[in-house]
Amino acid sequence: MTVTCGIDWASDHHDIALVDHEGVLAARARITDDATGLEQLLKLLAEHGDREDAPIPVAIETSRGLLVSCLRATGRPVYAINPMAAARYRERHAVTRKKSDHLDAMVLANILRTDRAAYRTLPHDSELAQAIAVLARAQQDAVWDRTQASNKLRSHLREYFPGFLTAFESAREGLCHPLARVLLAAAPTPDQAARLTRPQLRALLKRAGRKRAIEAEAERLREVFRRPQMRQPALVEQAMGQQATALLRQLDAACISADDLATAAVEAFDTHPDAAIITSFPGLGALTGARVLAEIGDDRARFADAKGLKAYAGAAPVTRASGKHLAVMARKVKNQRLAAAGYVWAFSALTASPGARAHYDRRRKAGDRHTAAQRNLYNRLLGCLHHCLTDRIHYTETAAFPPSPAEPQAAA
Template sequence: MTAVACGIDWAQDHHDVALVDTNGVVVSSARISNNAAGLSQVLAMLAEHDPEGGKLPVAIETSQGLLVAGLRSADRQVFAINPLAVSRYRDRYRSSRGKSDAFDAMVLANILRTDVEAHRPLPQDSELLKSLRVLTRAQQDAAWDQVTITNRIRTVLRMFFPAALEAFERGGRHRLDSPTARIVLAAASTPAAAAALTVDDLASMLRTAGRQRGITAEADKLHSLLGSEQMRQPAAVEDAMGLQLQGLVRQLDAVCQTLEQLEHRIDDVFTAHSDAKIMTSVPGLGVQLGARLLAEIGDDRSRFADARALRAFAGAAPVTRASGKSSFVHARRAKNDRIAATGYVWALAAVRHDPHWNARYRARRQAGDRHVAALRRLFHLMLGKLHHCLQHGTIYDPTRAFTNLAGNPA
């Protein structure tokens, strides 16, 4: 019997598959294992009930994983359905709110049977772009981890070793995540150990961290700050907190090294992509920021029908809630958080380095917008211009992008 849609409810060790016909009746179902044999089984089911070959769409609640990769490698059109949307559809078929894996697979299949136009298939990005996305997301996660661990180190130091904060943040030129701070704190994780360091020891550490000039003066300064008189915890408590600090420093060191490796790899992969020149031609976008943005947007030109769709995906388009005489406009919460996090940095960099965007920012501030609101409006406009450049394969041209700057501050 011919099927019109397939739904897969995925789990860690198995997946439930359901195929439905034009009336929503399940014509085939199975529970497959999460391995190559399971993938072969579901592909055989699709081939059996898909006489046209490759036309039967597949709905699943994730866009990642080996099963999705296998289906896409077999040229199957895969739709990643938001689990929140699936929960809404579930009430349509069972008011008792009962659920099971096989039932959810049937619901997913019926979503495509009835409302396939309301959902988007996964984009057909190139293999190079997919690898870039893995790298940039790993880099962004590592950067967030770096901030988290650094904050934890700062908290620990404030509790038992404030002289280190004075030396590396307030009184020195080194951040806590700098190579110098990591090397010194790894060797002297307690006030007692820091006080035992000589100027020559600190000078050697500065050289190891890559310092080439002013080593003696900087070593003298660190020696004075780290050996200054301060309040102390009891010896046993101080040793315990020093051990805790050493563990955090090792974590931070590993994250910083990973970030450095990822940045070099991202540079190579991004510059090899055909869209790299377009991305870096836009003000505020360098290699790392441009790579992060391109990885999330993708290189499938059919993914976003217009700039409005891209803005909604990035969270740059506001949402209006209107009922009767009331109307409320607020920021979009359902969005790609990675692009949204990049957007603020991008807009700020463009304002600082490009006179056209700086003038647009000043115009918005004079119109009454606060700093963040002005940057959000700029991000909204910048995405539209970037979308135009990517769709037409053209380099960013400020003379065409700002033809109406004097007459329209919006």
């Protein structure tokens, strides 16, 4: 490797810098963010020794976008450099802290020239795995949007219609429940809810999909809505009801998006060869499994060992040692999406796997708090997942959590 390429990405143009093995600028250019700009970039690389068997590596500060996708399609190594890391390198070249697009492109090229071994190329995931990643991440975003919209609506209802929150305080889905959304759309104010008759309530229950105990539920709702409660002035209450209707539309859109994307993500995940192995683990259903696969991909060379996967997921701790000081801390720099899926996975495994439950209980008895014990369990499960995916075998409870010698004696 004699030439490296750095690309400073922008929304409408990109600055290109090529440096040789001595750090001397070999070429520079500014290309547009379209097919013409990509053709200009490939031509520039070819002029400086780019070959099919020895492509020039490229460093860029993002892992997404059409430019990155097209560069990966050429088979060349593409390195996604963290912008914070690039900012530290920039200070080596400009002590005055000056900044320009061309300078940033040169910094990225020099990162590969000097410290290429410290970075990894973007994984070579299959097209199906990339599609699952798009759907699973979009569904996770929709769930977070749904939670945010629900919290906004809940906060607003507390200011003028607390009786509605009382009616659904025991519902598992809360305001996201179809019945709650149908009722609030029909009666967004306390006055309108109190005027609902039994036939109207029964019709709303059927519209929301209720099939059992309709009479009892209609009577319960009628009694809750007619209880005395503090009220806003009439005009203010009406205005707040209109605001609640607007917030409800946002919640409806988030709920529909989350459900549709969940269906699409599960359908795509079920066709992947790794799906059977991933879902063989306790606590990993199709949707959570799709989220896990979306973040780890199906490029088995991406993680050299299980330690790399655990660090990427944030399950492995960070050790800070300086002189006589030694501290073992939870990892904060991690893949947040994979960490969120891991919390759900570890929590579900507590009831699905006796070995996972015993492992969690041992960590709790050793002094770990709930979160730390769950993270330790997640760390253990990730190691098992890496082994199963590498060896193409399914999860086995006795292999993942072998019984200790004391357990048979206790049973006897």
